[in-house]
Amino acid sequence: MIARLAARNLRRHFRRTLITTIGIALGTALSLFSIGLGDGGHLQMIENGVRIGQGHLTVQMDSYLESPSTAKFLPDPEPFLAVLENHPGVRSVFPRIRGEGMLATAYAAEGVQFQGIDPSRRGEADLFRDSIAEGDFLSASDGAHIFLGQKLAQRLKVKVGRKTVLTFQDSAGEITSTLLRVSGIFRSGSSAIDGTICLVPIGTLQRALGMGQGVTSLAIYLENPFAQEAVYRQLERSLPGGSAGLYHWQTLQPDLRDYVVLDDVFGYLIYAIILFILAIGVLNTVLMSVMERKREIGILTAIGMGGGAVLRMVLLETALITLIGIAGGLVLGLAVNWYFSVHGLDLTSFSTEGWDLAGTVIDPIMRSKLRPHRVFQLCTAVFLLSVTMGIYPAVKASRTEPVEAMEKP
Amino acid sequence: MSNGENQPVLATERLHKRFSKGGRTIEVLRDLEISLPRGEIVGILGASGAGKSTLLHIVGGLDEPTSGRVLHEGRDIFGLSEYELASFRNRRIGFVFQMHYLLAEFTCLENVMMPGIIAGHDRNDLLGKSKELLVRVGLGERMDHRPGELSGGEQQRAAVARALVNNPSLVLADEPTGNLDALTAGSVRDLFLELNRDLGTTFLVVTHNRDMAAKFHRRFELKNGALHAEV
Ligand SMILES: Nc1ncnc2c1ncn2[C@@H]1O[C@H](COP(=O)(O)OP(=O)(O)OP(=O)(O)O)[C@@H](O)[C@H]1O
Numbered sequence: 001m002i003a004r005l006a007a008r009n010l011r012r013h014f015r016r017t018l019i020t021t022i023g024i025a026l027g028t029a030l031s032l033f034s035i036g037l038g039d040g041g042h043l044q045m046i047e048n049g050v051r052i053g054q055g056h057l058t059v060q061m062d063s064y065l066e067s068p069s070t071a072k073f074l075p076d077p078e079p080f081l082a083v084l085e086n087h088p089g090v091r092s093v094f095p096r097i098r099g100e101g102m103l104a105t106a107y108a109a110e111g112v113q114f115q116g117i118d119p120s121r122r123g124e125a126d127l128f129r130d131s132i133a134e135g136d137f138l139s140a141s142d143g144a145h146i147f148l149g150q151k152l153a154q155r156l157k158v159k160v161g162r163k164t165v166l167t168f169q170d171s172a173g174e175i176t177s178t179l180l181r182v183s184g185i186f187r188s189g190s191s192a193i194d195g196t197i198c199l200v201p202i203g204t205l206q207r208a209l210g211m212g213q214g215v216t217s218l219a220i221y222l223e224n225p226f227a228q229e230a231v232y233r234q235l236e237r238s239l240p241g242g243s244a245g246l247y248h249w250q251t252l253q254p255d256l257r258d259y260v261v262l263d264d265v266f267g268y269l270i271y272a273i274i275l276f277i278l279a280i281g282v283l284n285t286v287l288m289s290v291m292e293r294k295r296e297i298g299i300l301t302a303i304g305m306g307g308g309a310v311l312r313m314v315l316l317e318t319a320l321i322t323l324i325g326i327a328g329g330l331v332l333g334l335a336v337n338w339y340f341s342v343h344g345l346d347l348t349s350f351s352t353e354g355w356d357l358a359g360t361v362i363d364p365i366m367r368s369k370l371r372p373h374r375v376f377q378l379c380t381a382v383f384l385l386s387v388t389m390g391i392y393p394a395v396k397a398s399r400t401e402p403v404e405a406m407e408k409p
Numbered sequence: 410m411s412n413g414e415n416q417p418v419l420a421t422e423r424l425h426k427r428f429s430k431g432g433r434t435i436e437v438l439r440d441l442e443i444s445l446p447r448g449e450i451v452g453i454l455g456a457s458g459a460g461k462s463t464l465l466h467i468v469g470g471l472d473e474p475t476s477g478r479v480l481h482e483g484r485d486i487f488g489l490s491e492y493e494l495a496s497f498r499n500r501r502i503g504f505v506f507q508m509h510y511l512l513a514e515f516t517c518l519e520n521v522m523m524p525g526i527i528a529g530h531d532r533n534d535l536l537g538k539s540k541e542l543l544v545r546v547g548l549g550e551r552m553d554h555r556p557g558e559l560s561g562g563e564q565q566r567a568a569v570a571r572a573l574v575n576n577p578s579l580v581l582a583d584e585p586t587g588n589l590d591a592l593t594a595g596s597v598r599d600l601f602l603e604l605n606r607d608l609g610t611t612f613l614v615v616t617h618n619r620d621m622a623a624k625f626h627r628r629f630e631l632k633n634g635a636l637h638a639e640v
Pocket residue numbers: 428429430435437455456457458459460461462463464507
């Protein structure tokens with residue numbers, strides 16, 4: 001009975017119902033869009049960040065975190081690799097050496113961050129492989145080659161095929177130099193990266209540094225970045241102990257983590273504003289519809305409708321409007337998200353310069369990524385908030401004094 | 410109420426009602442006492458502003474007295490919870506307000522059905538009963554019209570049908586024939602008398618129509634806040 005009355009009240013004030021419904025739908029869709037784009041953007045940033053960095057999870061010596069140095073290497077990565085390779089949830093593992101040194105040519109010398117990688121491993125350094133500007137990527141895992149950023153190459157006035165000298169401290173603390181020929185030049189779009197990073201085959205570095213089979217880190221990439229915590233807990237149990245530990249990217253790349261957290265906070269602020277506007281709109285509509293119907297509610301009360309029933313009727317109306325609005329918002333929001341997850345939001349026109357931030361490269365094409373639990377969270381929030389907004393008008397309506405309400409239209 | 414059956418359907422005890430407005434207090438009802446045994450049909454006459462509507466509102470549980478008690482079948486209605494009072498109004502009282510007060514957005518038939526819908530009665534029974542009542546008040550052809558499409562008298566008759574739909578034990582009617590021509594007024598009066606006779610429904614009817622009141626069991630004039638029996 002109450003449901004029929006509520007549905008009827010909505011239908012006969014069709015225009016107002018429609019406007020409120022559209023408002024809720026737009027608010028929901030807008031929130032979904034911004035959640036999708038925000039989460040998608042963060043995911044891209046994190047993915048790129050960990051590709052430049054040391055994976056979603058990293059095995060390295062515990063002492064390395066405090067003061068990174070090639071002297072703090074993992075002498076025998078084999079037992080770790082044995083666990084990591086083929087572990088469920090792990091997409092790939094890359095042994096790496098990371099260090100700092102000086103790269104020189106006949107014209108100039110620059111401080112660089114060198115990374116020893118195994119080019120024969122599939123997927124390794126694909127971020128760099130994908131952004132080759134000239135020449136070729138490294139081929140052999142022990143060739144005397146170097147692959148460097150375009151900015152760096154320009155500063156050193158070096159071209160593909162030419163020689164460079166990389167100078168660094170070896171694992172025993174001795175200054176050592178090694179001759180490397182430029183195999184290729186990359187352009188990632190981030191001037192910080194293009195100006196400082198160079199890649200060298202890991203075998204070449206192991207020999208030059210006197211590390212044997214040692215590596216400074218094992219970079220672990222996951223199938224599903226959202227499953228990071230679960231995989232972390234499993235790996236922590238099954239990896240060999242000792243002085244090497246397992247680290248999150250959040251620990252190794254705190255700038256990136258802080259940026260994502262801060263951006264998330266901004267995201268929440270935006271939803272809060274959207275939801276606030278939505279709440280005001282709902283409150284206004286329901287309050288108006290209750291006041292307009294004061295006389296009618298008075299009559300219903302007079303002929304025996306209880307305060308509880310009036311309360312339920314108004315709340316039900318609010319819930320109905322909200323549900324319809326959310327349904328509309330879901331359709332619209334999911335459609336928009338789908339579009340931007342396939343086609344992406346192209347931001348290239350906003351900047352031609354670098355897209356680097358907090359140690360990562362931002363894709364100029366943002367792709368939205370909407371996870372089911374986020375959708376559920378938002379819909380629940382919208383629903384609860386909206387129905388909460390109905391409480392005050394509903395209580396007001398339930399306290400209608402029949403004689404007074406009927407006499408004053 | 411075990412002995413509810415033997416109690417008067419309606420009784421008041423020292424009923425007072427005062428309105429205060431802008432520092433001025435008017436005493437509309439003063440020590441008003443009335444007792445209606447089951448099955449009576451009683452008329453109330455009185456000048457405009459005498460407090461007739463106020464009295465009906467109070468004995469119908471729509472408005473609270475300043476002091477005094479209202480007993481229905483021996484039970485103090487203002488001792489009920491708000492929910493019980495609403496349910497009481499719904500099931501035991503039939504109101505015909507001075508202004509017909511139909512729900513503008515619902516059809517005539519739906520308006521008549523409304524108290525039954527609120528009571529949760531079976532829809533089909535309700536439909537049959539409502540149609541029957543509408544035919545009785547001469548609105549058989551106007552069931553699907555909205556109140557705005559009915560004349561004042563027709564609206565009043567629809568309100569009469571609505572008041573009767575839940576078979577109330579007490580009908581409170583505030584000038585139910587005020588807008589009606591003599592013929593229709595007579596048919597509403599006959600309907601009241603018939604229901605009174607057949608179902609034993611008790612009626613308290615405010616009217617300015619002395620011919621109508623003449624057919625009732627008793628008549629009172631409300632004057633100076635109290636009821637005075639008329640012959
Ligand atoms: N809510 C109120 N506040 C103040 N005064 C009121 C209120 N309701 C009624 N009154 C006053 O109480 C008196 C009685 O009003 P009531 O409506 O009961 O008269 P009535 O006998 O029904 O008159 P009528 O025949 O014109 O319908 C009037 O003077 C009216 O102004």
